[in-house]
């Protein structure tokens with residue numbers, strides 16, 4: 394990080410275009426310095442979301458195929474770098490970046506070549522993507538562009554798609570999932586391959602979202618403090634929605650596996666946790682008396698994202714501690 398080089402006016406302009414929804418209208422990258430300022434700030438926060446998703450995938454025992462990575466709508470290229478930092482350059486055949494902005498592609502290529510000297514890095518699209526990464530692109534695309542993009546996504550072998558955890562982004566991602574779910578195996582966040590439970594009647598106000606954690610050091614860092622203040626951002630909150638699909642067959646998770654959605658709501662005697670499994674999305678009560686350790690975790694917002702429960706009506710009656718991956722059947 395070099396906070397001296399940050400162009401705060403450029404960040405303010407970017408922030409305004411994201412907030413007002415005008416970012417999709419035209420290419421907003423004006424200079425290398427715009428991308429550098431974005432890369433050191435907004436993109437860092439997006440990188441922490443990617444770290445969260447990649448760690449989730451690790452806990453599922455999922456690994457990508459050895460293939461080329463394509464970072465679509467790359468911006469400064471944070472998604473590709475997060476992926477490579479997690480799996481290592483030897484796990485891929487190369488990195489490709491694509492953006493409507495030539496400046497963005499050049500920045501992403503240059504930054505990746507500098508960081509991964511031995512890696513084949515290029516810009517441009519490919520007919521059939523191997524590992525397709527998409528990050529924070531939905532809010533800039535019109536419905537017909539999303540439609541076209543979903544057709545392209547269908548050609549990939551693996552898709553990892555991370556978006557802000559807003560209602561709109563989640564519902565759009567869910568629509569993409571519904572469209573593609575018979576063509577791919579589900580990897581995450583869905584613990585099942587059925588229709589998304591968020592779409593069931595009664596769940597109209599819900600959306601599928603999760604929270605990543607930023608490194609704690611940023612909370613005492615005056616520069617991050619300045620960034621938060623100037624951009625009107627709460628540094629603690631990193632909501633995200635994501636979707637990971639794979640053409641390769643995946644073992645089914647045990648049917649008692651639940652994905653925890655959002656944050657638990659804490660009451661005096663219980664925590665209310667929204668859980669998703671093949672039967673749908675529902676709020677379950679976790680009793681403080683029966684599950685003191687798990688209640689404590691819920692209170693600290695540290696509950697595991699994937700859990701195995703026995704339930705009766707809306708009560709959690711047992712929690713199995715082995716990970717769903719260990720319990721998975723071929």
Ligand SMILES: C[S@@+](CC[C@H](N)C(=O)[O-])C[C@H]1O[C@@H](n2cnc3c(N)ncnc32)[C@H](O)[C@@H]1O
Pocket residue numbers: 417420421436439465466467468469470471472491492493494497527528529530533534538
């Ligand atoms: C909010 S930025 C996200 C950048 C990067 N993926 C990240 O996560 O930091 C959205 C990016 O999508 C690009 N973009 C917008 N519309 C696009 C389109 N139709 N085709 C390709 N890229 C597009 C923008 O130029 C911008 O770089």
